Amino acid sequence: MSSSPGIKTTGTDVKLWIMSDVHLESTRGWDLPAVHARPEFDVMVMAGDLITRMERGVKWLLERVTDQPVIYVSGNHEPYGGDIDRTVEKARRAAHGTNVFVLQDDTKRIGDTIFAGATLWTDFNLFGNRRRAIGIAADRMNDFRKIRMNEYRERFRPGYALGRHQHSREFLERQMRKPRGDAKLVVVTHHAPVHDLGYLIAPPEAEEKFSDEEMLTAAFRSDLSELMRPQPAVDGKGPLRPANIWVHGHTHESFDAVVGSTRVVSNAKGYGPWPGQELTWDNPHFDVNFVIEV
Numbered sequence: 665m666s667s668s669p670g671i672k673t674t675g676t677d678v679k680l681w682i683m684s685d686v687h688l689e690s691t692r693g694w695d696l697p698a699v700h701a702r703p704e705f706d707v708m709v710m711a712g713d714l715i716t717r718m719e720r721g722v723k724w725l726l727e728r729v730t731d732q733p734v735i736y737v738s739g740n741h742e743p744y745g746g747d748i749d750r751t752v753e754k755a756r757r758a759a760h761g762t763n764v765f766v767l768q769d770d771t772k773r774i775g776d777t778i779f780a781g782a783t784l785w786t787d788f789n790l791f792g793n794r795r796r797a798i799g800i801a802a803d804r805m806n807d808f809r810k811i812r813m814n815e816y817r818e819r820f821r822p823g824y825a826l827g828r829h830q831h832s833r834e835f836l837e838r839q840m841r842k843p844r845g846d847a848k849l850v851v852v853t854h855h856a857p858v859h860d861l862g863y864l865i866a867p868p869e870a871e872e873k874f875s876d877e878e879m880l881t882a883a884f885r886s887d888l889s890e891l892m893r894p895q896p897a898v899d900g901k902g903p904l905r906p907a908n909i910w911v912h913g914h915t916h917e918s919f920d921a922v923v924g925s926t927r928v929v930s931n932a933k934g935y936g937p938w939p940g941q942e943l944t945w946d947n948p949h950f951d952v953n954f955v956i957e958v
């Protein structure tokens with residue numbers, strides 16, 4: 665088990681400083697609070713869309729957070745203008761040997777807390793009609809115009825996003841089925857793993873009732889609440905113990921709800937401030953000092 669000065673290695677009150685969707689590429693005149701004005705925290709969690717070109721995001725974090733570890737997953741914007749896998753590789757290289765940990769379908773244990781990270785993408789199946797949701801996403805989402813793959817040779821398409829979602833979902837389920845003793849599990853993804861609050865209370869209506877605009881939500885969210893409820897052992901795999909906390913971004917909203925036995929949280933800033941504006945951004949509820957304990 666690795667440990668560094670200032671990092672708690674035991675105890676139940678590890679403080680996570682959580683944010684996402686800072687969008688430095690669309691931000692003027694905003695920065696993290698100065699060191700003395702920050703909340704008390706043990707680990708910073710950056711759940712994607714910090715900046716296009718992820719290695720610049722790593723550099724930005726290293727210039728600002730020098731002592732505590734930072735967990736950083738790629739959002740959909742990090743690979744804009746680049747190759748989706750090279751983006752993460754460059755970021756991993758920039759972070760190598762530092763206190764920033766770039767996670768993509770892998771884990772980092774810090775003290776008694778295991779962080780499992782992935783962009784996640786979505787299953788396009790939020791409303792039960794994947795084919796329609798994929799068609800709408802292909803038409804409307806910049807993700808499927810601005811991201812390359814296979815060494816820049818190919819355009820990233822919804823079918824590939826679905827494949828990566830399934831891969832990440834399996835990875836996350838494996839972590840939940842691994843014995844972890846007293847360790848806590850914190851999942852960090854960019855895309856949302858649940859419906860929004862309205863649908864958590866009332867299940868969705870028939871998908872035909874939804875407009876194309878509403879159907880686009882399936883490119884932002886999947887319903888993975890199944891992974892938030894304990895499940896028995898199956899096929900030689902151990903029982904599923906859901907994550908304690910699941911952090912996400914991407915929807916540019918604040919979210920904090922317990923689903924099954926997992927606390928799902930998002931603290932996304934979104935675009936802005938724009939030049940000439942002061943302290944305004946997409947999500948008025950964004951709290952730069954948002955800290956929760958695990």
Ligand SMILES: [Fe+2]
Pocket residue numbers: 685687713739741914915916934
């Ligand atoms: Fe975003």
Ligand SMILES: [Fe+2]
Pocket residue numbers: 713739740741854913914915
């Ligand atoms: Fe995003």
